[in-house]
Amino acid sequence: ARLARGAALPGGGPEARATRLLLRPGSPKASSSAKSEIRVTGVGDIDSFVQRVQAEEVSASNAPIERLLLVTKAQAAEAAMRQVAPRLQPGAVVVLLCNGALALQEQIGVGGIHVVLGLTTHGAWSKADFDVVHAGWGDTRFGKVGPIPESLYQSTLQHLETAGLGATDDSDIRRSLWLKLAANAVINPMTALSEKPNGFILDSAAQSQVQKVCQEVADVAKAMQDEGGSCPSLQDMLGFVRKTASQTADNMSSMLQDIRAGRSTEIDFINGWVAAKALQYGIEASENARLVAMVKQKERMQSSHQ
Numbered sequence: 001a002r003l004a005r006g007a008a009l010p011g012g013g014p015e016a017r018a019t020r021l022l023l024r025p026g027s028p029k030a031s032s033s034a035k036s037e038i039r040v041t042g043v044g045d046i047d048s049f050v051q052r053v054q055a056e057e058v059s060a061s062n063a064p065i066e067r068l069l070l071v072t073k074a075q076a077a078e079a080a081m082r083q084v085a086p087r088l089q090p091g092a093v094v095v096l097l098c099n100g101a102l103a104l105q106e107q108i109g110v111g112g113i114h115v116v117l118g119l120t121t122h123g124a125w126s127k128a129d130f131d132v133v134h135a136g137w138g139d140t141r142f143g144k145v146g147p148i149p150e151s152l153y154q155s156t157l158q159h160l161e162t163a164g165l166g167a168t169d170d171s172d173i174r175r176s177l178w179l180k181l182a183a184n185a186v187i188n189p190m191t192a193l194s195e196k197p198n199g200f201i202l203d204s205a206a207q208s209q210v211q212k213v214c215q216e217v218a219d220v221a222k223a224m225q226d227e228g229g230s231c232p233s234l235q236d237m238l239g240f241v242r243k244t245a246s247q248t249a250d251n252m253s254s255m256l257q258d259i260r261a262g263r264s265t266e267i268d269f270i271n272g273w274v275a276a277k278a279l280q281y282g283i284e285a286s287e288n289a290r291l292v293a294m295v296k297q298k299e300r301m302q303s304s305h306q
């Protein structure tokens, strides 16, 4: 197996290591009979497996939380943090593994906790509740963004490894998050608007728009360089965007999935954040702003048809 899964863990067995999945209050998933496992079906040579979980509403318990992996949609992250905040132990570690992590990091402020930022470029979609298709192989990495005791950080990485997420430590996570933001700023709105899989952005007809969006993201990254981390160049961003699109060529981006399901999208935390930062720094970002307007218009049209 390319990833070590909970089911294969030594000592304690899968039961002892089941991941606790906290669902939002009133989630219909909490009453599902399938809630003790997540079935993951790999496409092509990607492994299929079953991950044991213990799913319950966040309000079902007051048990203190020492380590939290936040994997909500970007627009749901702030509310989720408010719901778990009373349970977070002083010195707890919150690992943010959401699209738009650079934007969220500014928004999510709970005193007395350590934040670790993560990113993943794996392509996946949900067939049904607790039933996921792993459609494109990618990379998952984590990094420190503030002071955190080294032993606590290392043990958090160990937990993430044990849970099967891989534990690549990225010493320049902000740089990697800028690359990921460029991939999301290009792939997500362009595939949502064209209703095509991720490979669409590799078409020659898409190149001038890809270039414009990346140029604006690179300009904002450069302007914000003083806020920490090194800054990827435009060429680095273009290379990363194309690599991600070819690794996940047949996958439907999360934004296209949201549009098709009549849900709100993460556009405000991706292109919307780039456009807002550009305004703040007096930089031109009209292509990102245009994509925000078009995706919002499509969101409204789709939700009125649901």
Ligand SMILES: CC(C)(CO)[C@@H](O)C(=O)[O-]
Residues within 6 Å of the ligand: 099, 120, 121, 122, 123, 124, 183, 184, 187, 188, 198, 244, 248, 251, 252, 253, 254, 255
């Ligand atoms: C990497 C990515 C673009 C793959 O589809 C994913 O982050 C997504 O869909 O949001």
